[in-house]
Amino acid sequence: MSNKQELDNTKLLDFLEQIDKELDEKIILVAVDGTAMTLLNDKPSTRDVDFTIPSEFFDKFQSTMNSIPHGFEVQCWSNGLVFSNILPDDYLTRSKLLKTKMKNIKLMTLHPVDIVVTKIGRLNDRDIEDIETCIKKFKLKKEDILQRAKEMDYVGSEESYQTNLGRVIKEYYF
Amino acid sequence: MRETEFKILDIMSREIGNPISIRKIKEKINDIHGHAHYPEIYSKIQELEKKKIINLDKYGKSSIASLNFANALLIDHLAQVELIKKIYFLEERKDWQILVLQINAYLREFNMIRSILIINPETNAKLNRIEFLILLRKEESKKELEDIHSNIELLQRVHNIRIDYLMLDEESFENLLRYDDANPIKEIMSDKIAMFYPQAFWFMIKNLLDKGIRIKVEERSINPRKISEQDIAYNLNRFGYREFGTNISLGTNIGTEYITTSILLTGDARKKEAIPIILAKNVHKTNYDLLLFLSKKYATLEQLFPYLKILYEVKPSDKLRECIHMLKHSGISENKIDVKDIKKKMRLYNVQ
Numbered sequence: 077m078s079n080k081q082e083l084d085n086t087k088l089l090d091f092l093e094q095i096d097k098e099l100d101e102k103i104i105l106v107a108v109d110g111t112a113m114t115l116l117n118d119k120p121s122t123r124d125v126d127f128t129i130p131s132e133f134f135d136k137f138q139s140t141m142n143s144i145p146h147g148f149e150v151q152c153w154s155n156g157l158v159f160s161n162i163l164p165d166d167y168l169t170r171s172k173l174l175k176t177k178m179k180n181i182k183l184m185t186l187h188p189v190d191i192v193v194t195k196i197g198r199l200n201d202r203d204i205e206d207i208e209t210c211i212k213k214f215k216l217k218k219e220d221i222l223q224r225a226k227e228m229d230y231v232g233s234e235e236s237y238q239t240n241l242g243r244v245i246k247e248y249y250f
Numbered sequence: 251m252r253e254t255e256f257k258i259l260d261i262m263s264r265e266i267g268n269p270i271s272i273r274k275i276k277e278k279i280n281d282i283h284g285h286a287h288y289p290e291i292y293s294k295i296q297e298l299e300k301k302k303i304i305n306l307d308k309y310g311k312s313s314i315a316s317l318n319f320a321n322a323l324l325i326d327h328l329a330q331v332e333l334i335k336k337i338y339f340l341e342e343r344k345d346w347q348i349l350v351l352q353i354n355a356y357l358r359e360f361n362m363i364r365s366i367l368i369i370n371p372e373t374n375a376k377l378n379r380i381e382f383l384i385l386l387r388k389e390e391s392k393k394e395l396e397d398i399h400s401n402i403e404l405l406q407r408v409h410n411i412r413i414d415y416l417m418l419d420e421e422s423f424e425n426l427l428r429y430d431d432a433n434p435i436k437e438i439m440s441d442k443i444a445m446f447y448p449q450a451f452w453f454m455i456k457n458l459l460d461k462g463i464r465i466k467v468e469e470r471s472i473n474p475r476k477i478s479e480q481d482i483a484y485n486l487n488r489f490g491y492r493e494f495g496t497n498i499s500l501g502t503n504i505g506t507e508y509i510t511t512s513i514l515l516t517g518d519a520r521k522k523e524a525i526p527i528i529l530a531k532n533v534h535k536t537n538y539d540l541l542l543f544l545s546k547k548y549a550t551l552e553q554l555f556p557y558l559k560i561l562y563e564v565k566p567s568d569k570l571r572e573c574i575h576m577l578k579h580s581g582i583s584e585n586k587i588d589v590k591d592i593k594k595k596m597r598l599y600n601v602q
Contacts, residue, residue, distance in 0.1 A: 081345055081378065081410040090376035143475055145547045147378035147412025 082121035083148075085114055091125070091148060092181055098140050099180035103133035106171050108158045108194060110206065112185035115174060118209050125150040128158050128186075130168060158186075158194040162229040188214040192244075193225045197232055199240040211248050218249040251330050254294045257283045259331045262304065262317050264440045266455065267465040271312040303327055319459055325452045332448035339371050339443060346375065349409055350445065353382075356401040357446075362386045362394045364420065365451035367442045369434075370471075379412035381547075382445075383438060385454065386419045399576075416543040420454060426537060428463050431505035434540065437471040474512040474548060477504065482521065485509045490531035491524040491599065506532050507541040514550035522553075522587075523595050526561045530601040533565060538573050551577065555584040560592055564602050 083091075088111065106129065107115050110122030125148050129137055134154045141150060156163035163186075171184040186194070188210045195203040210216060222245070230237045251259075261278045262270065270278075272295055279286035295315060298304045305318045318324055340347050357363060368374075369381040384398070398417065406413045418426070418435075426435035444451040458465060484501030486492065486509065506528055513521045529536055545551045555577050562570045596602045 087376075087378075091378070094373070094376050142549075144377065145379060145412075145414065145549075147410070 082123060083114065083125065084121045085117060088114060088122075088125065089176060091146070092176075092183065093178055094144060094146070095137075095141055096178040096181045098144055099136070101136065102180050102182065103137055104130050104168070104182045104184065105133075105137065106130075106168065106184045106186060108153075108186050109191065110202070112191055113206055113209065115183070115185050116172070118213055119206065126153075126158070127151075128153045128156055128163075128167070131155045160197055160231040161194040162231065163190055163194070164227045189216055189220050189224045192216065192221055193228050196225065196240045196244055197230050197237050199243070207244055208248065218245055221245070251327070251334065252294075254290055255298065256331055256334050257286070258291060258294055258298065259303075259317075259327055260335065262315060263328055263331060265467060266317070266439055266459075267467055269314045269316060271314055273312070275315065319456045325449055325456065328452045329444075329448040332444040332451075335443045336445055339375075343375065345411070346380075349380065349405075349411055352405060352408070354446065356405055357384075357398065360394055360398055362391060362398070364447065364454065365444055366446040367438065367444050367451065369438050370441050371443055373441075377412075378410070379414060381414045382416075383435075383442075384415060384417045385423055385451065386417055388420055390419070414543065414547050416539060418537070418539060422537055422539065423454070424458055424461075424463065426505075426540065427458065427465050429505065429535065431503045431535070432468060432472055433505040433507060433537075434471070434544070436466060436468045439465065439467040440469045472504065472508055474508050474544065475515050477508065477512040482509060482512060482516075486521075486524050486528060489528035491527045493520065493524075505540075506536045507544055510541060510554070511544040511548055511550060514545070514553045515548060522557070523592055525554075525557045526564070526592060527596055527599045527601055529557075529561050530565050530596065531599070533567070538569050542573055542576070551582045553585050555582055556587045556589070557592075559584070560589060560596075564593075564596060 092105075105127045106112075107126070108128050109126045110119065110124055111126045113119045114122040127137075127150070129152055131154045134152065138152060153159075156165065156167040167186065167190055168184070170187040170190065172187065174183045174185060176183050185191075192207050192210050195207055199207075211221075222241075225237075225241055257279045258275060261275050261282065264278075272292055273288075275295070276286045276288050276291050279291065295304065295306065295313075299306045299315075302318055302321045303324055305316050307314050307316075317328075336350075340350060353366070357366070364385040364387050366385070367383045369383060371380075374381050386395075395417070402413060402415055416434075423435060426433050455465070478501070480499060481501040481504060483493070483496050483498055485504050487496075487498045488503070489506060489509070492498070510525050510529065513525060541554070542551070545554045555574075558570060558574055558577070562574055593602060
């Protein structure tokens with residue numbers, strides 16, 4: 077498919093509500109990246125639908141979602157894995173719970189610091205915009221970002237990550 | 251058309267074949283369109299009856315309303331209802347407006363197309379998909395059919411919204427409405443928008459009613475993933491296949507297309523052997539366009555493909571050949587199955 081559609085908060089929630097209706101047990105979903113920022117109303121829309129899901133709910137969510145004919149491209153990772161980043165286990169307790177009408181899906185978003193550190197590895201234009209939004213809106217401290225980046229594992233090039241991290245710190249804190 | 255009139259006619263158009271009281275109309279307006287004021291509805295219905303747009307019959311204390319297809323103007327009223335629904339649906343959805351514009355641009359030159367409906371528009375919009383039913387005239391041009399398919403595939407390449415579509419000629423549409431068996435066509439009347447050529451669509455419905463065909467609208471759509479074991483066994487038995495040791499109890503009559511899709515979704519290898527048998531024994535009751543549509547919708551085409559090939563060896567037909575040709579050219583791969591074993595079973599059931 078071409079030209080990814082921009083999904084705003086309403087469209088994301090509408091989609092999840094359709095999945096929620098088909099679930100027969102309670103699960104937790106943690107929105108990451110642009111999906112998290114859109115659900116937090118920190119950006120108007122996202123092109124991608126991305127979640128990290130505690131492993132005990134992963135298969136249930138995937139199978140339920142796959143049972144509903146739909147036109148979204150959804151990326152799911154398990155247990156704090158987000159793209160090439162492995163967040164520490166406390167990612168879930170640090171995540172923010174969103175109030176929704178859903179009965180079975182407990183919808184959360186990553187902590188803003190976690191959103192930032194999981195974008196630094198890739199650091200494309202959208203990521204830069206999103207990082208700036210998170211830092212300014214949530215008044216994130218440099219020390220928190222640096223500390224969290226140390227705690228997180230990055231599967232890609234560590235050198236690239238550190239270069240990007242240095243760039244972000246220099247851009248927004250000096 | 252005033253708002254109340256629109257709501258009343260919309261509800262009644264969803265209930266073709268189901269007699270409906272004024273109180274029930276009010277309840278359904280509440281469910282679908284929001285708050286409904288009973289006195290206003292009552293008075294508007296009286297007005298519509300005076301204009302002979304609807305008939306009102308007394309049954310005890312209730313007044314039962316039905317659309318008066320003998321009135322030539324009813325079709326225009328219903329076409330207006332469809333246009334209003336289309337506007338309401340599209341006005342908040344800019345990306346869908348573009349898609350609908352392009353559907354019109356890509357398909358308007360085809361003389362074969364009688365009408366195009368979109369099904370369950372609100373629910374499907376939430377799932378980023380569009381499901382449409384293209385109703386065709388009887389005269390068939392294979393070239394035109396292929397061109398329609400190509401144009402829709404082109405639309406899909408250009409749009410992010412997932413497109414699932416079914417093309418049916420008038421005869422197939424009539425047969426599917428006529429059959430007692432539950433099928434998706436009986437479900438469409440309760441939630442659809444006739445987006446293109448709505449008058450032509452309502453003329454078709456009028457013609458069916460004039461022929462004495464009773465249209466029974468199913469409000470609840472069947473989810474093939476949720477058809478019960480009991481209903482599957484009951485319908486397999488009805489269609490000429492019975493598993494050894496299975497108890498059959500009365501169930502709901504469901505068409506071969508839904509039953510086949512349901513079996514493919516369950517993944518039950520033994521039940522899958524029933525597929526070519528029931529399709530072979532029920533050639534005239536199976537609509538292959540509908541079967542392929544359901545298979546694509548529920549992602550079971552790869553599983554269905556090899557069974558259609560076996561079926562073609564045993565009971566060749568032009569329609570089956572077309573389906574297999576289409577599947578081959580769309581790049582669908584086929585799952586491996588034990589062809590020998592299945593043919594053996596088909597011989598047991600006298601279909602080879």
